Amino acid sequence: MTKKSYILALDQGTTSSRAIIFSEKGEFIASAAETYRQIYPHDGWVEHEAQAIWQTTINSARAVLARAQLAANEILALGISNQRETTIVWDKDTGNAIYNAIVWQDRRTAKFCEKLQQDANIVASVHAKTGLLLDPYFSASKIAWLLDNVDGAREKAEAGQLCFGTVDSFLLWHLTGGKEFATDATNASRTLLFNIVEQCWDDELLALFNIPKQLLPEVKNSADNFGVTNAKHFGAEIAINALIGDQQAALVGQACFAKGMMKATYGTGGFVMVNTGAKPVWSKHKMLTTLAYRINHQSCYALEGSIFMAGATMQWLRDELHLLTDVASSQALAQSLVGENSVYLVPAFTGLGAPHWQPEARGAIVGLNRDSGIKEIVNAALASVAYQTQDLLMAMAQDGIKTTQLRVDGGMVVNDWLLQFLADILALTIERPKITETSALGAALLAGLQHGLFSSLEQAAQSWQLQASYRPTMSAASRQRHYQGWLAALQRVKD
Numbered sequence: 001m002t003k004k005s006y007i008l009a010l011d012q013g014t015t016s017s018r019a020i021i022f023s024e025k026g027e028f029i030a031s032a033a034e035t036y037r038q039i040y041p042h043d044g045w046v047e048h049e050a051q052a053i054w055q056t057t058i059n060s061a062r063a064v065l066a067r068a069q070l071a072a073n074e075i076l077a078l079g080i081s082n083q084r085e086t087t088i089v090w091d092k093d094t095g096n097a098i099y100n101a102i103v104w105q106d107r108r109t110a111k112f113c114e115k116l117q118q119d120a121n122i123v124a125s126v127h128a129k130t131g132l133l134l135d136p137y138f139s140a141s142k143i144a145w146l147l148d149n150v151d152g153a154r155e156k157a158e159a160g161q162l163c164f165g166t167v168d169s170f171l172l173w174h175l176t177g178g179k180e181f182a183t184d185a186t187n188a189s190r191t192l193l194f195n196i197v198e199q200c201w202d203d204e205l206l207a208l209f210n211i212p213k214q215l216l217p218e219v220k221n222s223a224d225n226f227g228v229t230n231a232k233h234f235g236a237e238i239a240i241n242a243l244i245g246d247q248q249a250a251l252v253g254q255a256c257f258a259k260g261m262m263k264a265t266y267g268t269g270g271f272v273m274v275n276t277g278a279k280p281v282w283s284k285h286k287m288l289t290t291l292a293y294r295i296n297h298q299s300c301y302a303l304e305g306s307i308f309m310a311g312a313t314m315q316w317l318r319d320e321l322h323l324l325t326d327v328a329s330s331q332a333l334a335q336s337l338v339g340e341n342s343v344y345l346v347p348a349f350t351g352l353g354a355p356h357w358q359p360e361a362r363g364a365i366v367g368l369n370r371d372s373g374i375k376e377i378v379n380a381a382l383a384s385v386a387y388q389t390q391d392l393l394m395a396m397a398q399d400g401i402k403t404t405q406l407r408v409d410g411g412m413v414v415n416d417w418l419l420q421f422l423a424d425i426l427a428l429t430i431e432r433p434k435i436t437e438t439s440a441l442g443a444a445l446l447a448g449l450q451h452g453l454f455s456s457l458e459q460a461a462q463s464w465q466l467q468a469s470y471r472p473t474m475s476a477a478s479r480q481r482h483y484q485g486w487l488a489a490l491q492r493v494k495d
């Protein structure tokens with residue numbers, strides 16, 4: 001009989017679907033990825049075709065198996081990490097989505113959320129139950145929009161004919177041929193409908209958003225038994241043993257298991273997350289309290305700050321302004337700037353995320369003079385990632401979170417200039433691991449844990465290895481000047 005020695009991780013991200021095979025020790029074996037179309041129907045609206053999410057996921061999974069020359073029966077377990085909050089409602093009979101996926105960045109429900117925010121009791125109650133804020137970022141208002149705007153959707157939902165899921169549930173449904181309708185506690189914790197203390201869907205929140213309970217998936221542990229893939233997909237069944245939101249997966253992949261350990265993932269957006277242990281920390285400064293992972297019904301919590309535009313700003317410079325031929329060239333351009341940059345770019349293209357939460361804010365480039373050119377703008381775009389991170393760390397510090405080290409990952413961290421500037425602005429040591437596909441790794445480690453490959457998360461974490469670290473070299477005065485310039489630019493956008 002063939003020995004099953006590999007783990008397949010599917011990492012469904014905002015701009016691409018990736019599949020990665022790891023060895024049973026968590027070593028990287030092979031990867032495949034496919035990008036798909038971003039749809040922007042109106043200002044502040046962002047959609048994906050649900051079918052494209054599914055098709056690119058299955059294509060990349062098949063491609064990686066072929067690349068690694070492995071058959072499905074050599075795969076021990078499969079884990080899924082996914083873009084969170086993105087909302088899909090599909091028909092139980094056909095599996096077809098009733099509308100495009102409404103992406104986490106989408107702001108169409110800003111007015112609706114604003115209305116709810118006017119009631120201080122509602123705001124307090126939502127925060128106490130979910131750890132979140134009433135912002136269009138999260139799934140609940142997106143589900144309500146779908147039920148109210150797609151013909152016949154509400155009637156069908158009430159009749160139990162529809163399913164709501166974040167991307168993990170949608171993929172699970174399709175992988176298992178419609179047999180499994182579930183999510184994990186981390187993904188549930190991003191919907192605004194899940195009580196993170198009691199660990200259940202909350203009837204009051206469902207009533208607040210007018211969402212029928214029968215629409216919702218079962219909530220399981222992040223490492224759990226989620227059924228098996230239908231044999232028609234890969235030629236044999238594969239056990240599905242982990243579902244986890246991609247930022248939480250990155251925390252696991254970065255081995256941030258001790259209280260106080262922090263990671264930042266810089267892909268389309270930027271997400272800073274700190275492990276706060278077995279008890280939730282309730283932020284007074286608009287950070288999100290969220291589930292880091294749930295294993296054997298034991299919850300570990302985290303505090304998170306979300307930046308909506310990180311790598312996406314570089315894509316905008318490339319695709320809309322045509323200032324870059326490719327995003328990688330941003331490094332040399334940023335580096336070529338001599339002296340301090342007077343230009344600041346505030347990338348509030350889809351509003352401002354944490355700690356500001358201003359969905360109606362829009363972007364700006366300020367401080368331009370006659371000498372400003374491409375390199376100043378590109379430098380400012382990269383620098384905005386560091387400044388936004390500093391905004392988050394300042395808010396977290398006010399909540400009592402202090403850290404001396406930050407582990408980074410995501411597509412942007414190949415950019416050495418960015419990581420050095422980050423170390424300088426944050427005055428922290430920045431650590432980049434050997435495997436930067438930490439979301440996929442986190443999902444793989446949890447799937448392996450569920451399968452008994454590792455006796456504990458700590459054992460699984462032994463696969464984490466440092467690739468490079470960046471230490472602050474900027475003077476305190478210069479750091480201060482840089483950051484004050486950012487705060488002034490930010491204030492103009494907020495005003």
Ligand SMILES: Nc1ncnc2c1ncn2[C@@H]1O[C@H](COP(=O)(O)OP(=O)(O)O)[C@@H](O)[C@H]1O
Pocket residue numbers: 013014015016266267268269310311312313314315327328329330331410411412413414415
């Ligand atoms: N060398 C680079 N410098 C700056 N940004 C980069 C670089 N390489 C990739 N990126 C950015 O990283 C992002 C892709 O990261 P990834 O982790 O794949 O994103 P996601 O998971 O959100 O789809 C893109 O937005 C891209 O602009």
Ligand SMILES: O=P(O)(O)OC[C@H](O)CO
Pocket residue numbers: 012013014015082083084085104245246247267268269306
């Ligand atoms: O697809 P990513 O990696 O940009 O992650 C998206 C986040 O999960 C949104 O909350």
